[in-house]
Amino acid sequence: MTEHRILIVSHGHPDQSKGGAEVAAYNLFKEYERQGLDTVFLARTDLPSHGGSAFSTVNSDREILFHTHMSDFFLFQSGCKKHVWQEFRALLQRYKPTVVHFHHYIHMGLELIREVRNTLPDTRIIMTLHEYLAICANNGQMVKPGKQMKLCYKSSPTDCGRCFPERSPADFFLREKYIKSIFNLVDMFVSPSQFLIDRYKAWGIPEEKMVVVENGQPEVQTLAPRPLVEGETRGRFAFFGQINPFKGVDVLLEAFKLLPEDARERVHLDIHGSNLEGQPEEFQEKIHRLLENLGDVVTLHGSYESHELGRLMEQTDWVIIPSVWWENSPMVIQETFNHGRPMIGSDIGGIVEKIIDGVNGYCFRSGSSNSLKQAILKACGENENWNLVTSDISKPLSIGECSRIHLSIY
Template sequence: MRVLHVNKFLYRRGGAEGYLLDLADLQRSAGDEVAFFGMTHPDNDNSLPYAGHFPPYVELEPPPRGLAPRIAAAGRMIWSPASRRGLAQVIADFAPDVIHLHNIYHQLSPSVLAAARSAGVPCVLTMHDYKLACPSYQLLDQGKVCQACVSGGPLHAARRRCKDGSVSASTLLAVETWMHRQLRSYDPVGVFVSPSRFLADVMARAGVYPDRIQVINHFVDTAGIAVKSQAGGGVLFAGRISPEKGVDVLIEAVAALPADVAIDVAGDGPALPAVRALAERVVPGRVRFHGRVDKSRLQELTRAAAVVAVPSRWHENQPMAVLEAFACGVPVVGTDLGGLPELITAGVDGEVVPADDPAALGAALGKLVADADRAYAMGRAARDRIDRDFPPELHLTRLRDAYLAAARVVPAGGRR
């Protein structure tokens, strides 16, 4: 099978990109031919044969300076002729059997779906966040959990100024989502893949093609992942350092832990300077920041930890941080939002605590660090669950079924 993956970023930026690249490797190992389409970016892999067809790089967080660049960026969010034209050229050359889309919002826009429709290629879209139900994609209103747009429609985002309290930014996102719904821009997608039951329920309540949603968990290939070999260690956070990830809550929780417990933070993101400053102010010298690390180094840091913290204050979908910790044989303490409670079985492979509660987080982490043997046993249970419920072979089988299902609902005018 010839699979064309489409995502705005084509480097290991976060969980969505990690899943995309790991899936492509898995498909290649199963005999599929794989190609990529995305946005031009300085961090992209140099070995992307279709990079010449990618639309130009644009940074939207923060938005570009100047009125003209901002207007151009806003127009691109609604519809990107360069993205449609570029993908059409790649389709003509690569001739995919299916197009598997991921995060196409803003920098690519659903204009890429118009190219797929014209070529009659079946489309599957994995939903890594809540963008199709929530204009700001995180189910957050200025940092607070919110689902107003799920039941009330996307224009609530403008009324509530949910994007950083900004009228203009919130209105742009609201209008973008409203227009795409009015134009039925996502009609060419035959199957919407939801990694978690929570996200699937949100999309169904928002009326996002409920008859086309399939819940397909992510996967972890444990063949090359060593398991933690001895009890003990400290606390690790791994992921994008942004406000919704709650790393600041973890820093506040560190004060409740013994002074000799190692706290490691692996990742990068817009909140890193603020988090560093908070750590120096609240727990000086106790947090080690590693920046963005490659997969092998991340696994080393994970195995050295007694527990991984996922202190998110937003509705996580199915974070790879949890699955990768489990694969290394390390339990997870996560919050009670989104798909996290679907992954963590309290008292078996981790603990679930209220979001935005440093005291509860610190208490749960402290118990596992203090009882290294219990934490080690929970990590073993976590690895067993990964081997049982998230094997790559099962994921490939279910994904192939989704590809076949998408081929049966190619919109009128496309090939069948």
């Protein structure tokens, strides 16, 4: 096998930002490191640097923080060009990676990709796509702006102009041309779901430049079933992740509010999530109002560390992912199955590639609190339902196998 020098670029370090993409990038880096491969992890941070330097290190000299930012979120352009053509270029010239694997470009700038191609013409450029930012200017969600959060099925300059009337269709046409000119420099795109590949294929990325590779998981012991008291059903539900309008936590709480009184006495929901305070005030008020109405049925725990996940899952029967946008491949699905717990999830996007209704969990109609209510009632109705779906849970792709697939792509 070719001896690679691998530079992994992420838009955040999981010590500071706990999104799925950051964790996926870091897990891959740590696995390469465990295998003794020559690899460096470059993660963007918004923390101030010491003495104005663009770079600092964390944990080891192989984990570098990039103190930079973007000034243009429409075109994903760097807010400090000097960081691109001087500091980042110097890093490339010093380390001379044979592979640069981008797990994101947001908060850093698309120019980094062109800088790699200009500075090291023979270096392989790989990009893992985690959402639809290049296609959709609405935070890459492919959801129409507004309270209805209507799903978008296909972008076009005209349609995007309707979503953002302050910009013309010509702006979106030129945006697409610019982003594609950068994407043309990428040798291979990796996606954790076929759904996302299909979206980018429809947008114009050649199918032969895209490959599905699931986010690898560390090997953990499958958890034993939660002990039950006599007559108890499996009614402990949990949500793990960011609390924002796209994640459907309001739909989840409304579903529990719709449960009959006798069912509410048999269930409990634990919400392990952060960033509620950073959401629009109207959304925050809605969530707090629902929490108040549900009383002891729901417990809001706040954020958690990755190493705490197993302990939290031990007291969980079902994990719910109620997203209202086209999720690609939420890390929580692989994490949940890795620990041997079944899931209840929205029937859209990459979610239905992972959660097979009636096999390893249940699906419900996205955005419908009534449909989710029915799934919850089914889940906690008979313990045999839990035993049935749990018996068909397969272990997700391991991080070791994931790394081997990536090395073959490199």
